[in-house]
Structure formats: C-alpha cells, structure tokens
Amino acid sequence: MIRLPARIEGKPVKREEPCRVCGATSAEQIGTVDYWDIKTSRLVKCPLCRHIQLDPMLTDDETSRGCFAYYIEELLRTGHEEMAKNCVRNFRRGVLFGFSLKKKNILPGQVLELGPGSGYFSAGLQFVFPQCLVTVMDVNPEVLRSNREHHQYKTIQGLPDNFIEEYQGKFDLVIARDIIEHVTNISTVLTNINLYLKPGGHLHFITPNGHEDVWKHYLTAILKGQPSLLLINHVNYYDGKGLRDLLYMKGFTPVDYYTYTIKTTLRGSGWKKSSKLMNPVSGNGGMNLNISDPNSTGLKQQAGTFLNSAGEYINNKTREFSNIGFSKEEILNHWYISHKATWITYLYSRFQHGVIIRLRPELNVGHEIYGLFKTVVH
Numbered sequence: 622m623i624r625l626p627a628r629i630e631g632k633p634v635k636r637e638e639p640c641r642v643c644g645a646t647s648a649e650q651i652g653t654v655d656y657w658d659i660k661t662s663r664l665v666k667c668p669l670c671r672h673i674q675l676d677p678m679l680t681d682d683e684t685s686r687g688c689f690a691y692y693i694e695e696l697l698r699t700g701h702e703e704m705a706k707n708c709v710r711n712f713r714r715g716v717l718f719g720f721s722l723k724k725k726n727i728l729p730g731q732v733l734e735l736g737p738g739s740g741y742f743s744a745g746l747q748f749v750f751p752q753c754l755v756t757v758m759d760v761n762p763e764v765l766r767s768n769r770e771h772h773q774y775k776t777i778q779g780l781p782d783n784f785i786e787e788y789q790g791k792f793d794l795v796i797a798r799d800i801i802e803h804v805t806n807i808s809t810v811l812t813n814i815n816l817y818l819k820p821g822g823h824l825h826f827i828t829p830n831g832h833e834d835v836w837k838h839y840l841t842a843i844l845k846g847q848p849s850l851l852l853i854n855h856v857n858y859y860d861g862k863g864l865r866d867l868l869y870m871k872g873f874t875p876v877d878y879y880t881y882t883i884k885t886t887l888r889g890s891g892w893k894k895s896s897k898l899m900n901p902v903s904g905n906g907g908m909n910l911n912i913s914d915p916n917s918t919g920l921k922q923q924a925g926t927f928l929n930s931a932g933e934y935i936n937n938k939t940r941e942f943s944n945i946g947f948s949k950e951e952i953l954n955h956w957y958i959s960h961k962a963t964w965i966t967y968l969y970s971r972f973q974h975g976v977i978i979r980l981r982p983e984l985n986v987g988h989e990i991y992g993l994f995k996t997v998v999h
C-alpha cells in the first residue's frame with residue numbers, strides 16, 4: 622500500500638544554526654543544495670517542529686544576487702504574450718480573493734502586498750474594492766518601478782525581514798503570495814507582519830506544501846547522493862501543522878486554511894521514488910546543466926543551456942532585459958472584465974480558478990497551501 626505522504630528520512634547531524642521556527646539545535650539532514658554558484662547548504666529537518674530549511678541559511682546579499690539572476694532568467698524565459706496572460710490570471714485570482722473577502726464581510730481599506738510581482742493580484746482586489754489603497758514592498762527596484770507605472774501603488778523598497786517602524790499598525794490586510802518560502806527568518810517576518818497590521822487585521826498567503834516542494838531535492842539526495850541545484854530561493858519547506866502552530870504563536874488565528882491542487886500528488890510528488898521527479902544535480906555548480914530537460918520539475922521551458930554563475934548571468938543578460946511591453950488597459954482588455962458587470966468578472970474568474978478540492982494542510986498532501994488568518998486582538 623502507498624503511504625501518503627511518504628516519510629522523509631534524514632540522518633542526525635549537528636546543525637550550524639538553530640531552527641528558525643522553534644530554536645531547536647538538533648537536526649536531520651535530508652539533502653544538500655547548491656544555490657546557483659553562490660552557496661552550498663544542507664537541507665535539514667527539525668525533529669521537533671518538522672520545519673525543513675537551509676543550514677546555513679542564505680544571507681541577504683546572497684539572496685539578492687540569486688533573486689536578481691532568477692528574476693532576469695524568468696523574464697527571458699517568459700515571452701511578452703505569456704507575461705500578459707500571467708498578469709490577467711493573477712488579476713482574476715485577485716478578483717476571486719476580493720469576492721471571498723466580501724462574502725465574509727471583510728472590507729480592506731489599506732493593503733500591503735509583499736513581493737507583488739506584476740502587481741495584478743492586488744489590481745484584481747482593487748477591482749472588487751475600488752476604494753482600497755495598495756502599497757507594495759519588494760527588494761527589487763525594477764519590480765517597484767513597474768508597480769508604480771502600471772498601478773500607481775505606493776512602493777517601499779525593503780525585505781519583509783526588516784521592520785520599518787513608520788508603517789506600524791497601518792494596514793487592514795497584508796498579502797504574501799509565494800513569499801514565506803523565500804524568507805530567511807519566518808519568525809521575524811510573521812512578527813513584522815503582525816506589527817504592520819491594525820488590530821483584527823488579516824494576513825493572506827499562499828505557499829508550497831513543503832513536503833512536496835522538498836521531495837525533488839530529497840530524491841536527488843537519495844537516488845544520486847549529490848547536491849541538487851536550487852535556482853529559486855525556496856529556503857523554507859513548511860509542514861502543514863508546524864506552519865499553523867507557528868502562526869498561532871505569532872498571534873494569528875485561521876479563517877481559511879487548506880491545501881489545493883492535487884495533480885502533482887497524483888503524479889507522484891511527495892511519495893514516488895522516481896528519478897523523473899528528481900531535481901537536477903548541480904554538478905560543478907551547475908556547469909553545462911541541461912535545464913531544458915522536460916523532466917526537471919519546476920525548470921521547464923528554460924531557454925538557457927547553462928546557468929552556472931549568477932554573477933555572470935546578471936552581467937551578460939541584463940542587457941537583454943525588457944519590460945512587459947503592454948499597458949494595463951491592453952492587459953485587462955477582455956470581454957469579461959468590466960465595472961458595469963462585476964458579477965460576470967467574478968463568475969469567469971471562478972470558472973478559471975475556483976478550487977474544488979480542499980484538503981487539510983496537516984495532511985501534507987497537495988501542491989499549494991492557502992491561508993487567510995486574522996490577528997488575535999489582545
């Protein structure tokens with residue numbers, strides 16, 4: 622019988638840094654990753670809270686270098702048309718999210734989005750709540766510039782790890798979609814988010830189910846016995862129960878908390894010990910890695926032939942960098958997007974992105990965790 626999810630077995634090691642969730646000093650090593658050519662870290666699992674993270678963790682400088690290289694790589698890989706499509710998809714998800722808040726009678730006025738990407742998720746939210754004011758925080762000035770130009774959002778250059786006092790207690794809603802798997806200290810980040818929120822404010826996040834996300838690196842370790850390549854800085858791999866406990870400890874109580882998208886699980890992620898699901902071996906820091914291999918999970922359609930050096934990559938490719946190239950009006954020019962009939966926009970968005978199957982994150986099955994949490998008023 623298949624056990625879902627399969628157990629990830631590690632060997633006890635002495636960790637360099639204590640667990641960033643619970644402070645434990647013991648760990649089990651379950652793999653090794655090379656973050657570009659920037660750093661080699663162990664993937665360790667905490668025996669107490671089950672959180673999986675990099676040991677040692679990336680520094681801010683290492684993170685920025687790798688993130689900028691990845692940002693450019695992604696821009697080059699994704700064509701203009703596809704980029705515009707992604708914007709609309711995020712817009713529809715924002716619309717759907719906005720309506721779900723409305724149904725709960727949650728009406729945000731001041732919104733802070735961490736790591737907004739194209740900014741179209743919040744634009745969808747604004748479509749539902751035209752009065753709400755959006756501020757975005759990112760470390761990348763290019764992202765901030767594009768958010769200002771497309772959406773006229775207020776922008777803050779910074780990392781969620783570093784608290785900025787002037788924004789304390791300013792927001793009704795903080796959005797962190799695909800952010801918390803990237804932060805070096807999740808405990809600090811959640812403390813900061815709570816401080817940015819008004820009493821009774823909400824936090825919305827999505828993040829990969831850590832068990833499935835780490836599975837590809839685990840397979841590289843057990844099937845090849847070599848470090849796997851880490852291009853996008855997923856430094857946290859969350860356990861469904863551990864994440865809920867941590868949020869609770871940081872003053873948040875769940876409104877919605879579930880895992881969705883199970884097709885990855887059906888394909889074997891999280892339980893099948895198949896080399897097809899394995900992350901590519903980094904080799905000598907990724908030299909001549911064939912990343913166009915369609916079997917390399919999460920690295921599909923990559924155009925380059927090797928990505929051995931983040932520094933070189935940034936220097937050589939920045940020149941090719943270009944912007945989305947469409948205006949907001951062009952991007953949102955679709956028959957179903959109209960302020961005159963927002964219910965049509967809602968129905969179409971639900972048709973495209975509505976979630977049918979919801980699982981308890983504590984099961985650690987499925988691809989993505991959805992969270993809407995409320996701050997506990999003391």
Ligand SMILES: [Zn+2]
Nearest residue numbers: 640643667670
């Ligand atoms: Zn721990």
